[in-house]
Amino acid sequence: SRTSVWLTIAHMVLFVNGFVCKDPKEVTAEDFFLAAKLDMPRDTKMSKVGSIVTLLNVMRIPGLNTLGISLARIDYAPLGENPPHTHPRASEILTVLEGTLYVGFVTSNPDNKLFWKVLNKGDVFVFPQGLIHFQFNPNPYKPAVAIAGLSSQNPGAITIANAVFGSKPPISDDVLAKAFQVEKKTVDWLQAQFWADNH
Template identity: 60%
Template sequence: MYRILHNHKNMMANNILRVLSLLAFTCSFAFTFEPSPLQDFCVADFSSPAFVNGFACKDPNLADATDFFYSGLHLPGNTSNFLGSDIIPVNVAHIPGLNTLGISMVRIDYAPWGLSPPHTHPRASEILTVLEGMLYVGFVTSNPENRLITKVLQKGDVFVFPMGLVHFQRNFGYGNAVAFAAFSSQNPGVVTVANTVFGSNPRIGSEILTRAFAVDNTVVESLQMQF
């Protein structure tokens, strides 16, 4: 009888541990994304000295329409640069009312054959809509497959870039192109591959980059000078 009760207690303890482990896993997965708001809104208080994951809230009674408003996405960006593209962001820095809402967007303008170079957004997935022109877009899956998935988009087409994966867009036509993209974060961040690797401050040691890219040191130094 004692052995049966002892085994029963062990089984209950093991079941409780399994449930707790599952809950811990579920909670850790849930908090890898931005938390849901616990109130109607949390307008960012940029003057607050509080250091939080995002921005502290200002008094909701002081909020007004300007906290939730931005004007200017109808204006084209300046594409007269090396890449032939320009990005106009609209995130929490531009609309304080986006704080804790987990969304933001950008306008992207492309000159003919303009490029949005390979980059990642460490905190967001992206959904892109072509408003004008034609774009060649793609992303690369993670190691070890590193599979390139691409598509040519026409006006009105929509394409999704999964969170954290390297992706790009290029104007595939002779006229200007325009796209709007939305993100699943109030501040998605951007890591441009070339700038990050060859333009870091301080620089990554050339002995690391020559081995990583299997190129001569002069090539690495030349690329670092570019960025």
């Protein structure tokens, strides 16, 4: 199947067997199109963190291959969030379609400065490649919606808490206890939780 040829680790997708090898005479407008229903709210109740990311990357639209761009819609429940995460291969530019978002990113060592803003409808914010960033809907009653462009056809996403505490197999609790300055039993408890990403 097409999916089987993607190298999903951390590499740029340079080659897709099922697509690039396609006879170009057989490429059609369908390869550059998706009836993505990006206008439709997604049900954020399914998400523990109260958000759903709909990412349209090269796995969803084959024509994106080599083009260095993708698009996402993010739905936020009231008090929902897109928790701290990074894109290993992309920068992001986001605008708020509905609601309000408290957003930010943290600069790298040694400063670890938080650059943050409260965004209203129509505001725009930029998250540089590889930096930890988040969006949170502070409104307890109303949902929020954002649209974002990403500078890769396969940006990848790493939800920090999930990768750290929910990896399979788990990272040694010695490592995590020391890194997070907590006791090993706390790490063990965290690793026993259910970590689902919001994609």
